Each structure stands twice: as structure tokens, then as C-alpha cells.
Amino acid sequence: MNKVPNRKAICDVLMEKAKTDKDIVVLCSDSRGSASLAPFFVAFPEQSVEVGIAEQDLVGISAGLASAGKKPFAASPACFLSTRSYEQCKVDVAYSRTNVKLIGISGGISYGALGMSHHSAQDIAAMSAIPNMRVYLPSDRFQTAKLIEALLEDQQGAYIRVGRNPVEDVYTEDNCPFEMDKATVVTEGTDVTIVACGEMVYPAKQAAELLAKEGISAEVLDMYCVKPLDKEAIIKSASKTKAVIAVEEHSPFGGLGSMVAQVVGENCPKRVICMALPDAPVITGTSKEVFDYYGLNAEGIAAKAKEAIQA
Amino acid sequence: MANLKAMSFDFRKDVVDMIMSGKGGHIGGDMSILDCLIELYYEQMNVSPENWGDPNRDRFVMSKGHSVEALYTVLGHRGFFSLDECIATFSKFGSPYIGHPNNKIPGIEMNSGSLGHGLPVAVGMALAGRMDKRDYRVYVAMGDGELAEGSVWEGFMSGGHYKLDNLCAILDINNLQISGTTEEVMNHTNIVNQVADFGWHVIECDGHDFASLKAAFDEAKATKGLPSCVILHTTKGYGAKIMENKAGWHHHLPNEEEYKEIVEELMARKEAALNE
Structure with a gap:
């Protein structure tokens, strides 16, 4: 850890x-x-x-x-x-x-x-x-x-x-691809696109691993640049997959999910599921407890991804 | 030395013309701060179109941004841009000369409009000057109604804490704001003591008397070890009786008759100043 x-x-x-x-x-x-x-x-x-x-x-x-x-x-x-x-x-x-x-x-x-x-x-x-x-x-x-x-x-x-607590590494010291204002493709895939930012990228990566075990190929985009949003990366990925999941540690309104839905809706319409915190004061707990409670973890993201492509 | 007093009435006519052209503006506060701006840009500050962009230039921040017409007038006369063009296009479609300061215009350091922003920004400019060992001075003008904004007092706190003697806050005390007198709307019981208590050297002056203004800003420059605050006692709408000390003239647009009356009185006062 x-x-x-x-x-x-x-x-x-x-x-x-x-x-x-x-x-x-x-x-x-x-x-x-x-x-x-x-x-x-x-x-x-x-x-x-x-x-x-x-x-x-x-x-x-x-x-x-x-x-x-x-x-x-x-x-x-x-x-x-x-x-x-x-x-x-x-x-x-x-x-x-x-x-x-x-x-x-x-x-x-x-x-x-x-x-x-x-x-x-x-x-x-x-x-x-x-x-x-x-x-x-x-x-x-x-x-x-x-x-x-x-x-x-x-x-x-x-x-x-940035968050307060240490978070699991998504990358390594020797392998951290970075281009300014361009999303990083963490995992390549063809069935479903998962766009995440901040602390939600690691569980999104884990979700892709869970999905892979079930034969579902998920592409994970690390959208650290929420604005200017890397629209091209979203369009490129969403154009080849069946559905898009956006995951963020934010209110359900006006954040990454809203932006991703706008881009997909305008350019390559398909189902977009926005995973976010509720529009309410959140339950008391550590970050992990809160994320687990609202399904903002690997299992929760994987479940939404399956639901999205089966719909 | 030019007759700044006489000049100030010509400048006031430009302010009124700008407001008539743009069909709106904050005429009352323009008239109360104008003489201070003339003193700063003609007598006190080391800033001109020639050294604009020079890191050693003196800096002025118009925190009471709604008095932009007075600022445009002084900057235009100092040659930062064409005053004729400014007056002709003020507030009109596509014009860069909008109703609050914008730093895309030469001579304007920072955008303002929402009150209470200028003093913290000026504190930052003064801190940068100290860090870089530059000897420029920073001036920031605020209105008395503006003093109700809490961020003003955060700026007084940090300016005093860091003992920024390259910083000069200016308070345009015309005793009026849009809803009435500052005493009625939100009273500052003793502004001199209140500012001094934050660690500032406070200097009071007559904001329409150039000798008084000069003495105040000279004293501020000579004050070491703490920031200075020049309190201008002014008359809102100064220049013509019809608009003086009337809260309703905060942003009143004169009609044609009022315009004529104002211009006649401005020119009469100019003549009187020339004959003094």
C-alpha cells in the first residue's frame, strides 16, 4: 500500500x-x-x-x-x-x-x-x-x-x-504516461468505456480487471484533465464500445459525468451511466467506507458496467 | 505645475460625455475619486504609457471598479489609449471599454467590479515588490460603501501584518452609497481608528484639494515600517450642485437639461480655478 x-x-x-x-x-x-x-x-x-x-x-x-x-x-x-x-x-x-x-x-x-x-x-x-x-x-x-x-x-x-489520504498507485515511477490535457488510457478495451478522475481512477482500473475475468473488455480513461476535457479521447473510446460509465467523487450534477454525457450525446450517442456521490450530505465514515457504501468501488463500477452493456 | 484644479473640471466633462455616450455609468463616485486619480497619475506615480509593462512601474488598482469612467478619463489623457475612442464606444456593443476596469486595456492592472477585491490583490503586488527588491509603490482605491465587504478587512489585516510600507490604501469617503448614507446603511463608527488598529498609518485629507492630496501622498511615501491609508474626504458628485451629495446620482444618467446645467457649472468652476 x-x-x-x-x-x-x-x-x-x-x-x-x-x-x-x-x-x-x-x-x-x-x-x-x-x-x-x-x-x-x-x-x-x-x-x-x-x-x-x-x-x-x-x-x-x-x-x-x-x-x-x-x-x-x-x-x-x-x-x-x-x-x-x-x-x-x-x-x-x-x-x-x-x-x-x-x-x-x-x-x-x-x-x-x-x-x-x-x-x-x-x-x-x-x-x-x-x-x-x-x-x-x-x-x-x-x-x-x-x-x-x-x-x-x-x-x-x-x-x-487532491485528496487527503494516500491512494493506491495507478502508475509506477517508471511507467506514468503523461501528456498535458490528454486523458491517459489506463486499460484498453472494446466493450465498455469507464471514464474516471482523481481517486476514482484506481477502483476503475480494478473494475476493469474484475470485468476481464468475466470476459468483458473495459477501457479505462484517466480524465485527470476535467477541464479542458479531452473530448477526443472520450469520442474515440465511446465510438468503439457499447456504453460509457463516468465515475467521480463529486455531486451528481455538473461534474465529470455531466461533461462526459454531453460529449457522448453530441458525438456518438449511447448509454452513459454517471456514478457519483448522492445529492445529499454523505454518510459518516472514512473515504473507503463512504465509497463502499455508495458503490464507488471496483465491484460497484463493474456491476454498473455489466448493467450498461446488457441493457 | 499645471493647474490641476482647472484641468479637473475639463476631465469631469469628459466623464459626463462618456456616461452620456454609453447611456449609463457611476457618475457620483467618478466625481469624488477623480481628483485623487489626477494627483496620482500626474504627480505621484511612476507609471506612463512609456513604462507600461516595466516591472518597476508603480501600480494602481481601482477596487471601486464602478468609477471606471474617471479612470478611463485620466488614463486617456495620460496617453494610454485614445480618450475620443473610449468616449465614443464606451459600453457599446463590442467595445473594450466596459463599465468596470479590464486589464486588456493598457494602463489597467487588474479586473474589478465586485467590491472588496482590490486590497488583497494590492497586498500581493506589494509583497512581490518586496520579494524582488523592487522599489515600486502600490496604490488601491476603495469606496466607503465598499468597506462593508469582509475581504477588505482581510486585506487590511495582511497589509498590516506584513508591514508593507510600499502599499497605500485610499478610501474615498463621500458618505453616500446607492441606498443612502453610509451611516444609515452600514456605519463605520470610527474608520480612522479602525484602520489604524490593523497596523496602518492613517492620513486624512481633502480629496478635492490638490495641495492637501499632495501632502497626504508625500507623507505616505515617507512612511516606513507600516502601510499607509489615505482617507479622502470627498463630495459625491463633486463638480456641479445638481449632483453633489445626492445618493440618487450614484448612477443617474443625466437628461439633456441636466447635462447642460452640469457642463455650464463645470466650465464656470474651471474659469474660477484659472482665476484663483
Whole structure:
């Protein structure tokens, strides 16, 4: 079992790059511990900014830094970053076209028993609806590192959501195919397409393995780039399979499933099943307990895939 | 030195013409902040079309973005773009000159419109200047109604915490907002003490007196170890009696008669300023 959370992978990349790039600035809202960024604050105090528990200030200050040529990474729990400072993300980052990388930590239902105030099951929908805003949900630590390296090379704002807990590796250090803004084909298949993002990619991969044992060939797409969505990858896969399953740690509205359904409906109509969290405060539990309860696991995804192609 | 006072009444006519052309605008707040903008862009700030884009330029953020007509007028006169084109196309179909600041226009640093955004952004700009050891200054203008936005106070908190002496907040205290007086709508009992308590050096001045404005901004520049806040005591709608101190003129579009009356008074006040 991997012990490295994706947030730690972000810190490792920033620590390495900040040695030679003095424009990298990390900002936290009393969240450096939760963000695994405390080591950055120790190693690079001149490139670190603490704003206190003030998410609007966090994003506004980041935008000001970016407008003066800095490369700010603003890290705060996704639940607050994507709601409390939503307008700053919209106006100061996206609309003003500032190069702010918004790191939503402990995303989705990572905070489990802390309740709905601490869940961010609306962030994909909210952030994706903002013109100029990009939205990324990397699946494992290797992909997270490659994504952050790629984001350091561009000059545009983006929202990146990662979970709190370590997740199983989808890839390996030596084998993590990554092309910016292109979905990764995790498993090739011909019967059913499974499109997933973030923490749902690993169970989707496992589901494909379960389906293979029953003679069903599933293609799994790691859609870490929710916006800009890799439409071509969806169309290419959905055109050859019988049905599409979208899986996400998000509300059932406006997230990956909605986007996938739009693309398939417009381009290669066939059945799309959207697997997501319910439109309700979720049941109390750890991420695994919650995912299992709602069927957002390998068995649940495999069952939906069978149902979809048999319909 | 040019007669800025006399010039300010010509600029006010441009603001009114822009609003008439675009059939809308925020005339009251334009008139209260205009003299401050003239002082900043003609006397205080190191920013011009020639050094626009230079990382060492001084920066101005119009947090009370609805006063964009005043900003366009000053930027146009300073040569950042054609003021004639701006007035002719303001708020019209396809025009880049929209009703709030947009940084696709030369001279405008950041987009605004929703209140309470400018001060945190200015804090970030000032922090960047300190990190890069650049000696530019950052100015941000807010309205008094805007002070009800909580994010303003987050910005006062961080600006004070980081002792950003390259940062100057400007409060346009015209005592009116769209629904009435700021005292009635949401009172700030003692704005001088409130800002000072956040670790800022507070300077009060007459926002329509250029000597007073100059003294205030000179004092802000000379203040080291903490950020400054210049409080402008202003008159909403300043320039013609018909629109002065009237909440209804927050975004009133003058009719033809009112327009004539305003322009006549502006020109009379200009003459008086020239003869002072």
C-alpha cells in the first residue's frame, strides 16, 4: 500500500523546483500542515506566505503576486478554496488572467466525519463553469508530480484538487504516461468505456480487471484533465464500445459525468451511466467506507458496467 | 505645475460625455475619486504609457471598479489609449471599454467590479515588490460603501501584518452609497481608528484639494515600517450642485437639461480655478 499522499508529491516537486526558480511562491491559509507544505515553509521562508484563516485574502494576494510576475501556489482545503474564495478565483484569477495555481487539498469527502462543511463535492462544477479556469484531478502521486511539473511551465491559472489520504498507485515511477490535457488510457478495451478522475481512477482500473475475468473488455480513461476535457479521447473510446460509465467523487450534477454525457450525446450517442456521490450530505465514515457504501468501488463500477452493456 | 484644479473640471466633462455616450455609468463616485486619480497619475506615480509593462512601474488598482469612467478619463489623457475612442464606444456593443476596469486595456492592472477585491490583490503586488527588491509603490482605491465587504478587512489585516510600507490604501469617503448614507446603511463608527488598529498609518485629507492630496501622498511615501491609508474626504458628485451629495446620482444618467446645467457649472468652476 502506498503511503505517500498526492499533496506530499506536490510539495516534493515545488521544493525541488524552488531551488532554482525564485518566482515560485507557496501561500497557505493556516493550512501548511494539512497541505503537507510545512517543509516548504521551513526550506524557503522567503518564498512562503502565510495569510491566516482568510481564503479570500489568500486568492487575492496570490493574484497580486502573479500579476507582478510571481508563480503562486495557493493551498487551502478544497471545501473552502472552492466556495469561500470562489469569487476571487473567478475575478482575480480567471477573469484577470493571473497565473495562480489553486491547490484544493483534502478534496471531495476526504475529511469524512467532519461533515458537509468540510466536503467539496461541488468544486468540479463550480470551477469548471468559470471561463479561463482549468480543473485537474490527478489520480496518483506519480501523475500528480508530472501535472505540477507541467503546470510550472505555463502562465495560466488552474484549480487542482487532491485528496487527503494516500491512494493506491495507478502508475509506477517508471511507467506514468503523461501528456498535458490528454486523458491517459489506463486499460484498453472494446466493450465498455469507464471514464474516471482523481481517486476514482484506481477502483476503475480494478473494475476493469474484475470485468476481464468475466470476459468483458473495459477501457479505462484517466480524465485527470476535467477541464479542458479531452473530448477526443472520450469520442474515440465511446465510438468503439457499447456504453460509457463516468465515475467521480463529486455531486451528481455538473461534474465529470455531466461533461462526459454531453460529449457522448453530441458525438456518438449511447448509454452513459454517471456514478457519483448522492445529492445529499454523505454518510459518516472514512473515504473507503463512504465509497463502499455508495458503490464507488471496483465491484460497484463493474456491476454498473455489466448493467450498461446488457441493457 | 499645471493647474490641476482647472484641468479637473475639463476631465469631469469628459466623464459626463462618456456616461452620456454609453447611456449609463457611476457618475457620483467618478466625481469624488477623480481628483485623487489626477494627483496620482500626474504627480505621484511612476507609471506612463512609456513604462507600461516595466516591472518597476508603480501600480494602481481601482477596487471601486464602478468609477471606471474617471479612470478611463485620466488614463486617456495620460496617453494610454485614445480618450475620443473610449468616449465614443464606451459600453457599446463590442467595445473594450466596459463599465468596470479590464486589464486588456493598457494602463489597467487588474479586473474589478465586485467590491472588496482590490486590497488583497494590492497586498500581493506589494509583497512581490518586496520579494524582488523592487522599489515600486502600490496604490488601491476603495469606496466607503465598499468597506462593508469582509475581504477588505482581510486585506487590511495582511497589509498590516506584513508591514508593507510600499502599499497605500485610499478610501474615498463621500458618505453616500446607492441606498443612502453610509451611516444609515452600514456605519463605520470610527474608520480612522479602525484602520489604524490593523497596523496602518492613517492620513486624512481633502480629496478635492490638490495641495492637501499632495501632502497626504508625500507623507505616505515617507512612511516606513507600516502601510499607509489615505482617507479622502470627498463630495459625491463633486463638480456641479445638481449632483453633489445626492445618493440618487450614484448612477443617474443625466437628461439633456441636466447635462447642460452640469457642463455650464463645470466650465464656470474651471474659469474660477484659472482665476484663483
